[in-house]
Amino acid sequence: MYKKTLLFTALLGMGMILSSCFVDYGLDSENYDLVATSYNSSYNFGAVTKFAVVDTIVHYGEDPVSHDYDTQIITKVADELTGLGWVRVYDSTANVVVNMGTTSTTTVVYGSSYGWDYGWYYDRGAYYYSWYYPYYPTGYSYSYEYETGSLVIRMVDLRLAANEQVPVQWVAVLNALMGSPNVSSRINAGIDQAFTQSPYLK
Amino acid sequence: MKYIKIIIPLMLFAFTAFSQNTITGFSWSMGFGSGKTADFVSSPSFTGFSAEGHRFMNQNVSIGLSTGWNILNEQNNESITVENTTITGEQGRYINIIPVLFSASYYIRSSRKASFVPFIRANVGTYYIMQRFDIGVYTLNNDHLHFGVAPELGFMFRASDKVNILTNGKYNYAFDAGERLSGDETNDYAFFSVNLGVMLNY
Numbered sequence: 001m002y003k004k005t006l007l008f009t010a011l012l013g014m015g016m017i018l019s020s021c022f023v024d025y026g027l028d029s030e031n032y033d034l035v036a037t038s039y040n041s042s043y044n045f046g047a048v049t050k051f052a053v054v055d056t057i058v059h060y061g062e063d064p065v066s067h068d069y070d071t072q073i074i075t076k077v078a079d080e081l082t083g084l085g086w087v088r089v090y091d092s093t094a095n096v097v098v099n100m101g102t103t104s105t106t107t108v109v110y111g112s113s114y115g116w117d118y119g120w121y122y123d124r125g126a127y128y129y130s131w132y133y134p135y136y137p138t139g140y141s142y143s144y145e146y147e148t149g150s151l152v153i154r155m156v157d158l159r160l161a162a163n164e165q166v167p168v169q170w171v172a173v174l175n176a177l178m179g180s181p182n183v184s185s186r187i188n189a190g191i192d193q194a195f196t197q198s199p200y201l202k
Numbered sequence: 203m204k205y206i207k208i209i210i211p212l213m214l215f216a217f218t219a220f221s222q223n224t225i226t227g228f229s230w231s232m233g234f235g236s237g238k239t240a241d242f243v244s245s246p247s248f249t250g251f252s253a254e255g256h257r258f259m260n261q262n263v264s265i266g267l268s269t270g271w272n273i274l275n276e277q278n279n280e281s282i283t284v285e286n287t288t289i290t291g292e293q294g295r296y297i298n299i300i301p302v303l304f305s306a307s308y309y310i311r312s313s314r315k316a317s318f319v320p321f322i323r324a325n326v327g328t329y330y331i332m333q334r335f336d337i338g339v340y341t342l343n344n345d346h347l348h349f350g351v352a353p354e355l356g357f358m359f360r361a362s363d364k365v366n367i368l369t370n371g372k373y374n375y376a377f378d379a380g381e382r383l384s385g386d387e388t389n390d391y392a393f394f395s396v397n398l399g400v401m402l403n404y
């Protein structure tokens with residue numbers, strides 16, 4: 001009875017240890033999208049009635065983001081601003097001007113040290129499992145790189161320009177992994193989110 | 203990793219040294235964040251374990267040592283707002299907690315063969331806490347060793363001469379150490395753990 005209890009306890013313990021391995025939700029490429037917004041809290045967005053949109057998107061970076069979606073982006077942003085009750089104008093009567101740009105960034109990750117990712121090691125000779133620490137022997141390391149693209153939407157009030165500078169009153173940054181699928185729908189979803197999380201614009 | 207290598211021999215040594223008049227136990231440990239810990243991960247955790255050993259000084263008092271692993275995880279896409287900036291994206295939030303606690307316990311019982319034994323316990327020691335925050339393609343890590351305390355209430359039910367069923371609840375508080383992941387406030391953690399397991403008499 002006592003041995004059975006010990007065995008049961010040991011098995012219970014092993015099960016709990018197994019279930020206690022580090023969890024990693026492993027966000028996939030479609031979950032990498034980020035939307036960040038920021039605003040000047042002293043600016044009175046409630047007084048804005050007219051806006052203008054610069055009809056060209058500036059593309060920066062060594063590997064510029066595709067121009068294929070420029071028209072979609074400009075149209076979508078203008079629609080969102082119109083949805084605020086603002087009127088789009090094409091002259092200097094605009095209270096605010098919105099311009100957009102894209103950038104791309106390549107990040108390279110190198111690794112060659114012990115990791116925390118415990119796993120199971122299968123020993124073909126002894127047919128047993130045991131804990132192991134993944135490691136990278138001398139002379140062996142891993143590396144990978146990824147490229148992210150960002151769309152930056154900026155809103156300025158040209159009446160506040162001084163010394164050839166104009167303060168940004170609102171900015172939205174949409175960041176995503178380059179090469180991810182469903183670009184068009186994700187651009188629309190990102191722009192929607194930027195305005196949803198900026199209720200102070202109304 | 204070094205921390206694990208120290209804990210295991212220490213526990214084995216302690217349990218061996220306690221071979222007389224000793225109880226050892228193994229429990230399934232559930233965790234519930236509190237305060238800032240709950241702000242980071244609000245979901246309850248049902249993944250964790252606790253191992254402990256206690257040596258009786260007399261019928262009512264024991265000293266002991268415990269360790270374990272509590273894992274608090276959560277995946278969400280909540281917006282995070284800090285002052286005038288809001289960020290939205292899919293997030294993975296992880297807290298792994300490994301305590302090593304020395305304890306003093308008081309058992310409320312009139313004989314060693316009592317079938318129901320409530321106890322109170324004071325734990326003091328260290329918590330190794332690994333916090334990770336994934337959002338988009340970005341990851342933030344924060345690992346620190348904290349001094350901590352844990353008041354505990356529990357019950358043991360005598361199942362046989364050698365075996366007791368254990369249930370207890372513990373409030374764990376790890377004091378400020380290092381910098382907080384968000385860079386503000388103090389880097390302390392608090393969580394409740396509820397344990398269900400088996401205690402063996404020797």
